[in-house]
Every structure is written in C-alpha cells, then in structure tokens.
Amino acid sequence: MSLHPTTPQFKDNAHRALGDAQLQKALVNVRAGFMDKRAAAAARLPEFEALRDSARDIKNHTLAHLDLYLEAYAAKVEASGGHVHFCRDAAEANKAVIDICKSLGAKTATKGKSMISEEMGLNDALDAAGVKPIETDLGEYIIQLRGETPSHIIAPACHLTKDQVEGDFRRVHTHLDAARDISQPPQLLAEARAVLREKFLAADVGITGANFLIAETGTSIIVTNEGNGDLTQTLPKAHIVIASIEKIVPTLEDASQLLRVLARSATGQDMSVYTTFSTGPRRPGDVDGPEHYHVILLDNGRSSMLGSEFEDMLRCIRCGACMNHCPVYHAVGGHAYGWVYPGPMGSVLTPTLIGVDKGGHLPNASTFCGRCESVCPVRIPLPKLMRHWREREFERHLSPATQRKGLGLWAFFAKRPGLYRFATNLGMKAMALAARGKGKFSRMPLASGWTDYRDLPAPQGGTFQQQWKQKRG
Amino acid sequence: MSSAEKKPVVGLFATCLVDLMRPSIGFAAAKLIEESGCEVVVPPQTCCGQPAFNSGDRMTARDLALQAIDAFSGCDYVVAPSGSCGGMMAKHYPELFAGEPSLAKRAQAFADKTYELTSFLVDVRGVTSVRARHVGQATYHDSCSGLRELGVQSQPRKLLSSVEGLELVEMNESDVCCGFGGAFAVKYGEISDAIVSKKAENITASGAPMLLAGDLGCLMNMAGKLSRQGKTIEVRHVAEVLAGMTGEPPICAPDAGEKS
Numbered sequence: 130m131s132l133h134p135t136t137p138q139f140k141d142n143a144h145r146a147l148g149d150a151q152l153q154k155a156l157v158n159v160r161a162g163f164m165d166k167r168a169a170a171a172a173r174l175p176e177f178e179a180l181r182d183s184a185r186d187i188k189n190h191t192l193a194h195l196d197l198y199l200e201a202y203a204a205k206v207e208a209s210g211g212h213v214h215f216c217r218d219a220a221e222a223n224k225a226v227i228d229i230c231k232s233l234g235a236k237t238a239t240k241g242k243s244m245i246s247e248e249m250g251l252n253d254a255l256d257a258a259g260v261k262p263i264e265t266d267l268g269e270y271i272i273q274l275r276g277e278t279p280s281h282i283i284a285p286a287c288h289l290t291k292d293q294v295e296g297d298f299r300r301v302h303t304h305l306d307a308a309r310d311i312s313q314p315p316q317l318l319a320e321a322r323a324v325l326r327e328k329f330l331a332a333d334v335g336i337t338g339a340n341f342l343i344a345e346t347g348t349s350i351i352v353t354n355e356g357n358g359d360l361t362q363t364l365p366k367a368h369i370v371i372a373s374i375e376k377i378v379p380t381l382e383d384a385s386q387l388l389r390v391l392a393r394s395a396t397g398q399d400m401s402v403y404t405t406f407s408t409g410p411r412r413p414g415d416v417d418g419p420e421h422y423h424v425i426l427l428d429n430g431r432s433s434m435l436g437s438e439f440e441d442m443l444r445c446i447r448c449g450a451c452m453n454h455c456p457v458y459h460a461v462g463g464h465a466y467g468w469v470y471p472g473p474m475g476s477v478l479t480p481t482l483i484g485v486d487k488g489g490h491l492p493n494a495s496t497f498c499g500r501c502e503s504v505c506p507v508r509i510p511l512p513k514l515m516r517h518w519r520e521r522e523f524e525r526h527l528s529p530a531t532q533r534k535g536l537g538l539w540a541f542f543a544k545r546p547g548l549y550r551f552a553t554n555l556g557m558k559a560m561a562l563a564a565r566g567k568g569k570f571s572r573m574p575l576a577s578g579w580t581d582y583r584d585l586p587a588p589q590g591g592t593f594q595q596q597w598k599q600k601r602g
Numbered sequence: 603m604s605s606a607e608k609k610p611v612v613g614l615f616a617t618c619l620v621d622l623m624r625p626s627i628g629f630a631a632a633k634l635i636e637e638s639g640c641e642v643v644v645p646p647q648t649c650c651g652q653p654a655f656n657s658g659d660r661m662t663a664r665d666l667a668l669q670a671i672d673a674f675s676g677c678d679y680v681v682a683p684s685g686s687c688g689g690m691m692a693k694h695y696p697e698l699f700a701g702e703p704s705l706a707k708r709a710q711a712f713a714d715k716t717y718e719l720t721s722f723l724v725d726v727r728g729v730t731s732v733r734a735r736h737v738g739q740a741t742y743h744d745s746c747s748g749l750r751e752l753g754v755q756s757q758p759r760k761l762l763s764s765v766e767g768l769e770l771v772e773m774n775e776s777d778v779c780c781g782f783g784g785a786f787a788v789k790y791g792e793i794s795d796a797i798v799s800k801k802a803e804n805i806t807a808s809g810a811p812m813l814l815a816g817d818l819g820c821l822m823n824m825a826g827k828l829s830r831q832g833k834t835i836e837v838r839h840v841a842e843v844l845a846g847m848t849g850e851p852p853i854c855a856p857d858a859g860e861k862s
Contacts, residue, residue, distance in 0.1 A: 143793050456779045460796040494790050496783025496797070497656060498746035516656060523658030532785070536654060540662045543618075543648040544669065550646070557622050566857040569829055578788035582795035583826030586623060586854045593616045593625035597632075597644045 134483050136467035139490035146461040152288055156462055159287050163453035166397025167504065174393065184390045185508045187383045188444035191375075192435065198344040198377045199426070205347025209409025211422035222427045223254035226336065226369055229423050230260045233367055235333035241351060241358035242266035243338030244282050244447060245371045245427055247469045248482070251336070262336075263328045265357040267321050274301050280463030282470065283395050283449040288462050291317065325357070335361040335419065339372040340446070341387060342424070345380040348408040349424065352391065352401035359405050367421035368407065374428055375443040387446060390506035395448040430482055438517045442477050444507040451501035451511060457494055466491060473501035473511040480518050489527055492518035554595045561590030612640040612722075613677030615670070617687045618649040619818040620839075624853065627818060630845035631683040631719050638727035645673040650682075652690040655698070656784055664698045668705070671695070671712045679726070680716040683841050684817045685748015688718035693751050718748050719841055720816060724757040731764030734846035739769045741810035742840070743801070743824065744777045745817035758816055758840050765843060773808035775801075782823040798827045806833060814840045825853035 135142055146152055171177045191198055203213040216222035230238060238260050240246065252262045252273075264273040268286035272279060274297045279285030286294070295311050298320055311317050337358050339349040349370045351358045362368040378384050392398040411418030434440055452458040452472025463471035468488070470478050476495060480488035492515035501511045522528045542549045564570060564587030573580045612635050616628040632642045651666030670691065674680045682688045692713045699706035723729040742762065748754035755777075762770050781787065781797025788794075801824060805813050813828070813835050815821050825837035836852040851857055 140790070140792075143790070147792060147796055456781065456797045456800075457790075457793055460793050460800075494786070494793065496746070496779050496781060496786050496794075498779035498783070499750040500746070500779070503750055516658065519656065519658030520660055521658070523660075528658065532657065532789070536657055536659060536662070539649075540654060540659070540666075543651075544662075544665055546646045546648050546669070546673075549648045553622055568851055568856040569826070569854045571830075576788065578791035579826070582791055582830070583798065583823065584829040584854055586822050586825055588623045589625055589850060591625065593621040593628035594644060594647070596625050597628065601644075 134468040134479075134487055136479060136483065136488050136490060139465060139467055139494060142465035142467055143461040143494075146465045151290060151293065152462050155288050155290050156459060158290075159281070159284070159453070159462075160459050163396070163449075167394060167450060167453065168397075170393040170397040170399065173399075174389075177390070177393065180386065180390050181506050181508055184387050184446070184506055185444060187378060187386060188446075188507050191378055191383075192440060192443050195374065195377065195435065198379055199374060202342055202344040202347055202377055203426075205344070206409065206422075206424055209347050209422075210412070211347070211409045211424060213424045213426060215426050216428065218429050219249040219427070222249050222371065222425050222429075223251055225423075225425050226251060226371065227254060227258040227260070229367060229369055229421070230255070230258065230334050233333055233421070235260050235367075237261045237263060237328070237332050238334040238336050239263050239265050239329055239332040239361045239365065240269070241335070241337035241353065241361045242269050242285065243336070243371055244279070244469060245338050245373055246336065247279060248373075248429065249371070249427065251371070260334070263325075263332065265325050265329065265361050266353070267318060267355055267357075270321055270325065271297060274298075278464070278469070280471065281449060281452060282447050282472075282474075288464065329360040329364050332361075332365045334367045334369060335363070335365040336369045336371060337362050339370050339376050340391065341378050341384045342372055342376045343379075343381055343384050344377055346408055348381075348406050350384060350388075350404065350406055352388070352404050354396075354398075354402040356403050359403060362405070362407055362419065363417050366419060367423065368410070368419040369423045369425060370407070371425045371427065374426055374431055375445075391446055391448055394450040394504065394506040434481060439477065439481060439514055441509050442474070442481070442514055444509055445474055445478075446507060447474075448506055450504040450506065454500045454504050456496065456498060456500075473515070474509070477509075477511060477514040477518070485518055485521055485525075486527060489518070489522050492516075550592065550594050554592045557588040557592055558590050561588050563587075609639060609641045610678040611676065612642050612679045612681050613674040614642050614644050615647060615650065615674070615680050615682040615687065615691070615716075616644065617682055617684045617818065619822070620683060621647070623822070624818060624839070624850075626847060626850040627683050627839040627841055630839070630841040630847045631681070633845045633847065634719065634723060634732065634841060635681060637733070638723050638729050640679070640727070643677065645677070647673055650687040650690045652687060652694075653784055655690065655694060660698065667691075667695045667698050667709065671708055674712065678715065679722065680712065681719055681722045682716070683719045683839060684819075685718045685745050685752050685754050686817050686819060688716060689747035689751035692716040718752050718754050718816065720757040720761055720844075721748075721752060721754050724760055729761065732761055732844045732846075734844055735766040736843050736846070736848065737767035738812060739771045739810040740812040740814050740843070741771050741773045741805060741808040742776060743773070743780060743805070743813065743815040743820060745815055745820045746779050748816055749777055754816065758814075761844050762814070762840065768843070771808050771810045773804045773810075775804055780820045780824050782820045784819065787823055794823070795827075798823055802827045802831060802833070805835060810835070812836045812838065814838055814843060816840050821853055829854040
C-alpha cells in the first residue's frame with residue numbers, strides 16, 4: 130500500500146473526510162467506544178499509573194542497550210532453530226519475506242494483523258511475486274475486500290459501519306445463500322470465520338507481526354481478540370514474524386508488565402483474549418507448529434531516531450490510545466493522515482519515515498491539547514515531539530512563507546515592549562471602532578481561516594496596559 | 603495576615619490576548635488577586651512567546667522568555683488569567699535554556715513563582731470564597747493547557763460554587779479540547795471548526811445560558827462559533843464572574859443598545 134503517501138494533501142483529505150457522512154457516523158462509534166473503557170480499566174487497577182512509569186522505564190532501558198538486546202534475541206532465535214533477517218528498509222524486508230515464500234514454493238500466505246506489513250507495503254510485494262496474501266484479522270479482512278488500508282492501528286476498519294461490511298460480504302461471498310441474515314456483527318463474524326477457515330488450512334506460509342520480542346528467550350508475542358493469529362502462525366509450514374527493531378524487551382517479566390498496560394490502554398480489556406508466545410519452529414514431539422520459523426527485523430529509519438530528540442517515540446507499544454483520545458483524529462479519521470500511522474503517534478512517526486517535507490502537515494495539525502500524552506501507557510511526550518518537528522521545519526524554512534512572515538512581524542513588535550504598547554493601543558482602538566458596537570466581525574481580511582467558520586470577537590478598545598496606566602499608574 | 607506583614611507582590615501577566623482584546627479580564631484578575639491579600643503590579647509586557655515556541659521558532663521564544671523573566675524579576679509571584687500562557691511560563695520556559703545553566707536556573711525560579719489565576723487564588727492564597735453575585739446557571743469549559751499542564755480543574759469550580767446565586771451545570775466532555783490551538787484554528791480552520799462545533803453542541807445541551815472558561819483564546823473560539831450559530835449564550839472569562847465585574851458586554855456580544 131502506502132508507499133505513496135497522500136500526507137502532503139492532508140488538508141484536502143481532511144476536507145473530504147469531514148464531508149463524508151458515512152465516515153462521520155462511524156467516527157461517532159470510535160469516540161464512544163474506546164475512551165470510557167480505557168478510563169474504567171485504568172480506574173480498576175490501583176497501580177496503573179505506577180505500571181505506566183515502569184513500562185516507560187523498561188522501554189527506555191531497552192533502547193539504551195538496543196544493540197545488545199537485539200544480538201541476544203537473535204542468538205536465542207537461532208538457538209531454537211529459527212532464523213533472523215536484519216533488514217535496513219522495506220525493500221530488503223519484502224525481499225526477505227518473498228525469498229522465504231519462494232524457497233517453500235508458497236502460493237498463499239495467511240496474515241495476522243501487522244502495521245509493519247503496511248509500512249513495508251508487503252501485500253503488494255507478495256501479490257507481485259505471485260504469493261496471495263490473505264488477511265485473517267476481521268477488520269483487515271474487510272478492508273482487504275474493499276482494497277483499502279487500515280484507518281486505525283488496532284481497529285483497522287473502524288471507519289466503516291456494519292451496513293457497509295454487510296454489503297461487502299454480499300458482494301464477495303457469492304457462494305453463500307443470498308437470503309441469509311447477516312445484519313448483525315456476530316453473524317458477520319461467523320461468516321468471516323467460516324470463509325477464513327478454509328484459507329487457514331490451505332495456506333503455505335503464515336505471517337504475523339509481533340507486539341513484543343523477548344531477548345531472554347527469543348520469543349515473539351502477539352495479542353489478538355479473535356484467535357486468528359494463532360491459526361495463522363501454527364497451521365502453515367512456515368511462520369514468518371515481521372517486526373521493527375524497537376519491539377524488543379529484555380525479559381519475560383518485562384513483557385508481562387507491558388502487557389498489563391497494553392490492553393487496558395487499547396481496548397480497556399484487562400488482557401486481550403489471546404496472548405500467544407512463539408519460540409522457534411516445531412520441536413520433535415510437538416503436536417503442532419510450523420516447520421520453519423523466520424523473524425524479519427526491520428529498521429526502516431528507527432536506528433537514526435536513537436539518541437535524537439525523537440527517541441522517546443521508540444517506546445510506543447502501538448495501543449492506539451493516543452488516536453482514541455485525539456480531537457483531530459475524531460474529526461477526520463485515520464485515512465486523512467495519508468500514510469500508515471494516523472493520530473498523534475503517526476504525526477510524530479510519519480515525518481521520520483517519509484520525511485518532514487512530505488509529512489510536515491501532521492505535527493502541525495494538532496491543537497496541543499495534550500490528551501494523547503495524558504493517556505499514553507509509556508508516557509511519550511507526543512506534543513513535545515510534534516513541536517520538535519515544527520522546529521525542524523522552521524530551521525529548514527519549510528513552514529509556509531505567510532506563517533513565517535506573520536510570525537516575524539509579530540515577533541518584531543513583541544520584542545519591543547514600548548513600540549508594542551503604542552502600536553497595539555492604537556490598533557485595538559481602531560479595530561473597536563471598526564466593529565461599530567457590534568462586538569464582533571463576521572469577515573476579516575487575512576483571517577478567513579477564522580471568519581469562514583466563526584465570528585471574530587471585537588476588542589473592547591484600548592489595551593489593558595494603557596488603561597491600567599491611566600487608572601492605576 | 604497581620605496588617606504589619608508586607609503583602610506579597612504579584613506581577614500580573616495579562617497575556618497578550620487580554621491586553622489587546624479584553625482588558626476587563628485583566629482588571630477582574632487584579633481585583634481578585636488584591637482581595638486575596640496581595641499587591642498587584644503590571645510590569646511592561648508583551649507576549650509570553652508561546653506562538654513562537656509552538657511554531658518551532660525557539661530563538662524568538664527564548665528572547666521573549668528572557669524579556670518576561672527580566673520584567674517580572676521584582677515580583678514574588680507571576681499570575682496570568684490563562685492556563686495556556688501560565689503553562690508556557692511555568693512548564694516550558696526552563697526547556698528553552700537547556701545547556702545554559704545560569705539562565706536555566708533563572709527560568710526555573712521564574713517558572714516556580716508563576717501560576718494560573720484560579721490556581722494561585724486557591725492553592726497559594728487559600729481563597730475559599732469570593733464576594734460576588736450572579737443569579738443563574740453557568741457551564742465551565744476546562745482549557746487544555748491549564749487542565750493537563752497545571753492541574754487546573756477543581757479550583758475554578760470551588761470559587762464558582764461560592765458565587766451567590768450561581769449554579770454550575772457541567773456540560774458533557776468539558777475536558778475535551780475546543781479546537782482553538784492558537785495558529786491551528788486558522789491554519790486548519792475546517793478541522794478546528796469540526797471540533798468547536800462539537801463543543802458548541804455540548805455547551806448548548808447543558809442548557810446553561812452562560813459559558814465560562816479560564817483562557818481567552820478558547821473563549822474567543824467558542825464565543826465566535828456560538829455567535830455564528832446565532833446562539834445567545836453569554837460567554838465570559840471566569841475571572842469576570844468571580845470578581846463580580848460583568849458590566850462589559852460578553853465576548854462577541856454587541857454594546858448595549860446595538861443590535862448584532
């Protein structure tokens with residue numbers, strides 16, 4: 130998918146999203162669905178805030194020694210009979226996956242939900258190589274039928290309503306009775322399950338992401354609510370794990386602490402329904418499991434974030450809480466962001482991965498309300514990181530010329546208090562006169578971004594400093 | 603406090619929006635601070651630098667921070683009728699001087715004496731009630747920076763509960779952003795509009811004829827939207843009601859005798 134970001138057209142994307150009645154209907158559900166559940170889950174656990182501190186510290190420690198933990202992890206995977214492929218970028222990672230598929234003569238690959246797969250554009254690469262990718266997470270399955278991309282990192286089809294999904298199933302599942310009732314979500318789920326069951330059994334390769342990789346044991350962990358991940362990674366001949374390098378944690382104990390904040394932050398569950406640990410291929414005597422076990426470790430620019438002002442972002446455990454609590458995400462949904470990762474975490478990560486020249490809108494399209502940071506399980510200072518992107522833009526003269534000129538003019542006065550007081554006092558009096566007692570302006574040249582949508586209050590006339598001087602000075 | 607004791611000197615940082623758009627908030631804030639037993643001074647001032655800081659122009663923000671630190675050096679406290687500018691000064695000023703130890707120390711000392719108005723009154727001065735009267739219902743919007751950077755939530759409500767005749771009616775999602783975000787409101791006007799429209803819905807649904815908040819930026823945004831929608835909800839800064847100074851027309855409302 131998204132090797133061609135539409136992020137530079139963010140404003141147009143947002144405009145379309147705001148006018149899309151179906152999307153707006155679906156977004157109401159997103160707004161209502163996640164926030165109360167997370168708040169209740171956090172409230173049920175007295176040590177939740179302490180766990181967030183601990184989660185932050187575990188990730189910080191890991192990032193400080195990432196090279197050591199990656200080597201230790203790789204050694205453990207190899208020792209358990211698996212293979213690790215370190216890949217610099219998406220192209221290398223796609224090639225590694227395709228080479229494995231070709232070596233096994235694979236025709237189809239089932240897939241668990243993976244955002245790294247989206248970042249790699251893996252489905253297109255597999256298709257082009259003659260391997261059919263089959264998404265098995267219900268949300269991913271739905272958007273694959275529609276030829277879309279995920280609009281949320283844990284709820285990829287949250288931009289759709291159930292009526293739309295019913296329509297898609299009727300369009301695609303033509304072998305089923307046209308008179309069947311699939312008007313309710315459980316019926317849609319049952320139908321998807323039945324259709325997917327055959328695909329699981331027929332697949333040659335199973336591809337999953339990883340929520341965590343454990344250095345101590347060489348284990349990959351996935352959490353799901355549907356169990357599709359288990360079938361994806363257990364039934365086929367080969368299991369390929371695709372993960373980015375910052376998914377490493379040192380020990381099982383560390384992973385269990387992070388799991389305690391992950392589901393609570395994401396969906397408000399105490400734990401996800403399935404938490405699955407995989408360590409290497411099937412051993413002699415195992416009743417099931419893949420014959421081959423590969424881990425694709427993708428860097429894709431992440432190592433350059435280490436030691437930079439963006440390092441905090443590498444703590445992210447992809448729970449989605451930031452977007453679930455973001456007023457901008459609530460307004461425009463995930464697709465408007467124009468690349469793989471939406472919401473506040475996407476606004477920080479996207480410029481890293483596609484360049485700030487293409488991704489620059491995203492860190493600017495924030496009110497800095499701070500709600501994302503207030504719910505982040507690993508306490509990533511998301512507004513601060515977005516501000517760092519604005520600083521990079523400013524330094525590189527990438528911010529719009531009108532904004533720079535306006536800011537420069539304002540700064541000229543703001544740095545000269547005497548001149549500022551004189552000019553503003555006159556200016557405000559003139560503006561107050563221009564409002565002619567109406568108390569507001571319905572139109573204002575150069576401020577149409579404001580007055581197109583709301584009235585601009587008129588100043589009372591004269592400045593506070595001037596009046597204070599007259600009355601008290 | 604005994605009359606012999608010297609009153610703390612509070613430097614009122616009016617904020618540029620109050621200075622330019624609505625001086626009555628500055629006078630209301632001064633009255634409240636004086637009634638809490640302090641002396642109020644208004645040193646020459648412009649802007650706290652937040653617009654520059656949030657636009658990525660750290661050098662301008664740093665210059666303006668130094669200007670404010672110098673201007674208020676003689677004050678025991680710095681108080682702003684805004685959680686946004688208050689947050690900039692109390693939380694972000696020290697960040698601007700990373701790697702400059704002596705300036706960073708001054709910035710930290712300045713940050714440590716800086717407060718948002720209602721938090722200063724309640725948390726520092728121990729004010730539990732105000733002498734003001736306003737008969738009717740009002741609803742209160744929690745502005746983001748004050749709420750999440752400075753913990754301003756209970757203080758304005760506590761003070762409002764002491765206003766004679768006033769009944770506080772909570773709107774849904776009072777702690778959700780109004781969509782202002784400074785330059786965001788203009789640069790991404792359409793998205794900002796979607797957010798403030800939702801806020802206006804919640805305000806209207808509360809049934810209160812008056813909206814209060816502690817930040818003029820947010821108030822201008824919400825008042826502007828309600829006005830554009832033809833709503834007659836009276837929008838004011840919380841300080842105006844707490845000080846009993848509601849003589850000026852509300853934000854976006856016409857002068858007495860004028861028709862909008």
